Amino acid sequence: MIPSKLAYHRPNNVNEAIQMLQNYGDDCKILAGGHSLIPVLKQRLNDPEHLVDISGLTELKGIRDNEKSITIGAGTTHAEIANSTAVQQHAPMIAQAAASIGDVQVRNFGTIGGSIAHADPAADWPAVLLAADANVVIKNTGGTREVDIDQFFLGLFTTAVQEGEIITAIRIPKTAFNRNSTYVKFPHPASRFAVVGCAAAVAKEGGNVTAARVAFNGVSSKPFRDMGIEKGLKGNALNADTIAAATKNAAAEVSVMSDHFASEKYRRHLAGVYARRALGAL
Amino acid sequence: MKVQISVTVNGTNYQREVEPRMLLVHFLREELSLTGTHVGCDTSSCGACTVHLDGKALKSCTMLAVQANGKSITTIEGMATNGQLHPLQEGFHQEHGLQCGFCTPGMIMTAADLLANNSDPSEQEIREGLEGNFCRCTGYHNIVKSVQHAAKKMV
Numbered sequence: 331m332i333p334s335k336l337a338y339h340r341p342n343n344v345n346e347a348i349q350m351l352q353n354y355g356d357d358c359k360i361l362a363g364g365h366s367l368i369p370v371l372k373q374r375l376n377d378p379e380h381l382v383d384i385s386g387l388t389e390l391k392g393i394r395d396n397e398k399s400i401t402i403g404a405g406t407t408h409a410e411i412a413n414s415t416a417v418q419q420h421a422p423m424i425a426q427a428a429a430s431i432g433d434v435q436v437r438n439f440g441t442i443g444g445s446i447a448h449a450d451p452a453a454d455w456p457a458v459l460l461a462a463d464a465n466v467v468i469k470n471t472g473g474t475r476e477v478d479i480d481q482f483f484l485g486l487f488t489t490a491v492q493e494g495e496i497i498t499a500i501r502i503p504k505t506a507f508n509r510n511s512t513y514v515k516f517p518h519p520a521s522r523f524a525v526v527g528c529a530a531a532v533a534k535e536g537g538n539v540t541a542a543r544v545a546f547n548g549v550s551s552k553p554f555r556d557m558g559i560e561k562g563l564k565g566n567a568l569n570a571d572t573i574a575a576a577t578k579n580a581a582a583e584v585s586v587m588s589d590h591f592a593s594e595k596y597r598r599h600l601a602g603v604y605a606r607r608a609l610g611a612l
Numbered sequence: 613m614k615v616q617i618s619v620t621v622n623g624t625n626y627q628r629e630v631e632p633r634m635l636l637v638h639f640l641r642e643e644l645s646l647t648g649t650h651v652g653c654d655t656s657s658c659g660a661c662t663v664h665l666d667g668k669a670l671k672s673c674t675m676l677a678v679q680a681n682g683k684s685i686t687t688i689e690g691m692a693t694n695g696q697l698h699p700l701q702e703g704f705h706q707e708h709g710l711q712c713g714f715c716t717p718g719m720i721m722t723a724a725d726l727l728a729n730n731s732d733p734s735e736q737e738i739r740e741g742l743e744g745n746f747c748r749c750t751g752y753h754n755i756v757k758s759v760q761h762a763a764k765k766m767v
């Protein structure tokens with residue numbers, strides 16, 4: 331399979347890339363790691379006339395350990411994130427999710443920015459970033475804006491990123507709930523994408539839950555936080571009984587996907603199972 | 613419109629004009645006649661097309677040749693030195709790590725990435741490290757033994 335004819339551009343910096351997006355309009359696609367886009371181009375599900383390759387831009391790469399947050403450049407690969415000691419220490423679920431993506435080859439080149447821009451409902455990043463209370467830093471010709479992760483994912487393959495914009499970084503706050511967090515998934519046996527994935531982050535004081543963020547991907551066409559579970563946990567001790575009570579109606583408030591891998595009923599069941607596994611580990 | 617690229621493959625620099633839509637695997641096989649890199653699925657799943665780009669395992673059916681401009685690539689043809697098989701090649705030979713051999717170049721390139729990061733992997737780590745490479749013949753058992761053979765030889 332070969333993509334349609336296209337023109338290839340390699341900007342020298344983010345501003346130049348944004349200018350190119352401006353010039354080529356909707357005939358243009360950003361190319362990062364290519365591990366979602368190249369398969370799409372090969373199948374000709376999308377036929378952009380221009381590709382703007384941002385994979386060489388050092389501005390978008392690397393992980394910065396700041397006082398109150400960790401900033402992950404949008405062009406940082408899954409492998410780099412999985413191996414970051416700062417990430418492992420301050421938000422273990424983020425390192426775990428990175429390490430669970432696809433296979434070595436995919437993790438070597440796929441980027442976090444590319445994954446969240448693509449917004450595949452079965453991708454791993456969305457749930458962990460929702461649970462982490464992350465912010466997405468987006469740049470356009472007017473400057474930089476930050477979008478709260480709760481406002482970022484809008485639906486199937488749809489996000490708050492507008493035409494002509496580039497995601498430059500993802501900011502993870504250093505919080506007690508992120509330090510005590512985990513990500514578990516039921517991977518599709520071939521692709522390793524999440525049939526159901528659950529990220530959980532819980533802060534406790536004196537044995538009782540003071541803050542909880544629990545999010546799913548794979549379950550619905552859009553990743554989501556399960557407010558029912560979060561409310562059920564708050565103020566209580568975290569043990570098998572309280573977890574069972576809080577997760578009894580997991581994914582109750584969303585419309586659940588159904589396909590030949592997993593029916594709606596099975597997916598909803600798995601949501602409960604994986605929420606209990608995640609919370610049980612905290 | 614074709615674009616000029618400069619790529620180092622197995623230590624040799626090549627300058628070529630390519631169509632931007634050309635996949636790296638086709639560049640290697642058709643432009644450079646390095647047919648040791650195979651196309652198994654063409655859907656980024658099987659790993660038969662695995663090469664190293666700047667030392668990291670990559671499915672070369674999932675990258676455009678233009679993206680490799682200025683980079684260094686190693687293919688299976690670059691693994692032996694002065695007629696001496698690489699320990700992984702020797703391992704697959706000694707331990708009967710292949711039957712039809714179609715997956716073998718990709719297996720060896722991914723295993724080389726694994727051993728570069730972990731010189732003494734457990735069986736589990738080898739199996740997980742080769743997750744992106746499919747074999748339709750061997751049942752993987754002897755592939756694991758082949759990688760263990762190489763790991764012992766390389767320390």
Ligand SMILES: Cc1cc2nc3c(=O)[nH]c(=O)nc-3n(C[C@H](O)[C@H](O)[C@H](O)COP(=O)(O)OP(=O)(O)OC[C@H]3O[C@@H](n4cnc5c(N)ncnc54)[C@H](O)[C@@H]3O)c2cc1C
Pocket residue numbers: 359360361362363364365366367368369404405430431432433436439440441442443444445446447448452453454455491495496497498521522523524656657674
């Ligand atoms: C075999 C295989 C298995 C996989 N398994 C998993 C898995 O288990 N879990 C999982 O989560 N993912 C999986 N993936 C997907 C993988 O994580 C991709 O790398 C990722 O989804 C896309 O990142 P990329 O850098 O490759 O982006 P690209 O493919 O380059 O781009 C993807 C999309 O994002 C846009 N884009 C890229 N960067 C930016 C940016 N900075 N700002 C704005 N828009 C941008 C592009 O225009 C494009 O539309 C798998 C992929 C493959 C091939």
Ligand code: FES
Pocket residue numbers: 650651652653654655656657658659660661662671672673674
């Ligand atoms: S041919 Fe590239 S992964 Fe199968």
Ligand code: FES
Pocket residue numbers: 709710711712713714715716746747748749750
């Ligand atoms: S030896 Fe035949 S596919 Fe692996």
